[in-house]
Amino acid sequence: MTKNLERYVRHARRIRHERYVWAGCALVALGLALVSDLGPHRLWGVVAGTGYAVAAVLASGERSRPAARAVAVAGAVVVPLVSSVAAGLGQLEVAVVELSGRLLLATGSPYAADPAFVADFNPYLPGMAFFGVLPGDPRWWLGGVFVVALAAAGLYRTRLLACPLVALPVAVGGTDLPVVGLMCLGIVLAGQGRSGRAGLVLGVAAALKWTAWPALPVALALVAVRRGGLPSARYVAVALSTATAGVMPFALADPSGFYRSAIAFPLGLTDIASPAASPLPGHLLAVYVPGGRVIALALLTVGALLIGVSLLVRPPGTARAAAARLALGLGLAMTLMPSTRFGYLVYPLTLGALAYRMRQPRNTPAHPSTEATTA
Structure with a gap:
């Protein structure tokens, strides 16, 4: 019983930690979009901020954590990269x-x-x-x-x-x-x-x-x-x-x-x-x-x-x-x-x-x- 409780507590802490990490990344990205005067950075901030926010929501469950990380990479790297290259930014x-x-x-x-x-x-x-x-x-x-x-x-x-x-x-x-x-x-x-x-x-x-x-x-x-x-x-x-x-x-x-x-x-x-x-x-x-x-x-x-x-x-x-x-x-x-x-x-x-x-x-x-x- 005690071991099960300890595992549950560790599991809850991991979920909370990762959720807050992605939420913090979303704030950083959206903040960059607001303060930067560089077009490529603003584009990245908006797209990545959205991806990080979705990842923070998905990270609430153990089975969703791999999906959250995949969404974070897609939103912060893949989509902004393809969009920037296509737009010549x-x-x-x-x-x-x-x-x-x-x-x-x-x-x-x-x-x-x-x-x-x-x-x-x-x-x-x-x-x-x-x-x-x-x-x-x-x-x-x-x-x-x-x-x-x-x-x-x-x-x-x-x-x-x-x-x-x-x-x-x-x-x-x-x-x-x-x-x-x-x-x-x-x-x-x-x-x-x-x-x-x-x-x-x-x-x-x-x-x-x-x-x-x-x-x-x-x-x-x-x-x-x-x-x-x-x-x-x-x-x-x-x-x-x-x-x-x-x-x-x-x-x-x-x-x-x-x-x-x-x-x-x-x-x-x-x-x-x-x-x-x-x-x-x-x-x-x-x-x-x-x-x-x-x-x-x-x-x-x-x-x-x-x-x-x-x-x-x-x-x-x-x-x-x-x-x-x-x-x-x-x-x-x-x-x-x-x-x-x-x-x-x-x-x-x-x-x-x-x-x-x-x-x-x-x-x-x-x-x-x-x-x-x-x-």
């Missing part, structure tokens, strides 16, 4: 990737020779331009790589895909999605002792965007702890050669264009400012505090140094620990960057979800070889 990143692909085919460089507007700057590394070369809207490929990489990493989570921080960029165009997906896969491969494959995957991610580069030393520390010197050397050789092959030929072919778009523009060293200006601590410091940009950059540097020291003093011994360490470091970085946006929080969210997914069962001692098998 997308945020600026989509146009930037498409332009970089056209420039790559026409000139051999993904960077504009004389950028005059925000849309002319390509702040990504050369590998991102290949999403603009592939046929169709880049969003199909950006989201596809993200989903496939997470599936390969063993992160099957409908609720993660339906989360607003993930669903919004999938629908309107998010260049961070394939990067963080490959980072998750690379960490898992490193935890499994597949140093060469981990280096290849993370090298590809590093050729897409600067935000992938912090994963390289974290994965190296993990490989070094688990496998030792030779696999570590193999990992470094594969990762650096892959990243170099994806970046250096284009940087050398057009060094001024590469510097202006991929280095100076993200650092705020050009006459045209980056539109990344979400009210996170780093941006608020840079805007409202005298000398705030220097303070934010100093805090960012201190955070990076502390994470680096932690890798030397207490390197991660499991893929779960590495994912958690990377999530912490990127979470600090994304909140302290002077030019930042809420969308960057998809990095700590996804990596944190990966770490949670690989948590050890209760009353079961953690052991590296066990995680390498189950990760």
Whole structure:
């Protein structure tokens, strides 16, 4: 009798929890539709808000919970994505990737020779331009790589895909999605002792965007702890050669264009400012505090140094620990960057979800070889 009562209480709590989660997502989506001045975001907010609201209603019963999650994904991802692509609506990143692909085919460089507007700057590394070369809207490929990489990493989570921080960029165009997906896969491969494959995957991610580069030393520390010197050397050789092959030929072919778009523009060293200006601590410091940009950059540097020291003093011994360490470091970085946006929080969210997914069962001692098998 007591066990049945306990099961009922746990069941009721799960239902209430999930129902409130979808209701909260509905409020976030509808709130974005009201406050945003971007058409793609307003469209997503209305459609996703409706889907989340229906999911909240369906989540009231145990048998309806899978249906609720399916409705949340359909309402927050599938319908807005198809509608936005059909209507030709997308945020600026989509146009930037498409332009970089056209420039790559026409000139051999993904960077504009004389950028005059925000849309002319390509702040990504050369590998991102290949999403603009592939046929169709880049969003199909950006989201596809993200989903496939997470599936390969063993992160099957409908609720993660339906989360607003993930669903919004999938629908309107998010260049961070394939990067963080490959980072998750690379960490898992490193935890499994597949140093060469981990280096290849993370090298590809590093050729897409600067935000992938912090994963390289974290994965190296993990490989070094688990496998030792030779696999570590193999990992470094594969990762650096892959990243170099994806970046250096284009940087050398057009060094001024590469510097202006991929280095100076993200650092705020050009006459045209980056539109990344979400009210996170780093941006608020840079805007409202005298000398705030220097303070934010100093805090960012201190955070990076502390994470680096932690890798030397207490390197991660499991893929779960590495994912958690990377999530912490990127979470600090994304909140302290002077030019930042809420969308960057998809990095700590996804990596944190990966770490949670690989948590050890209760009353079961953690052991590296066990995680390498189950990760």
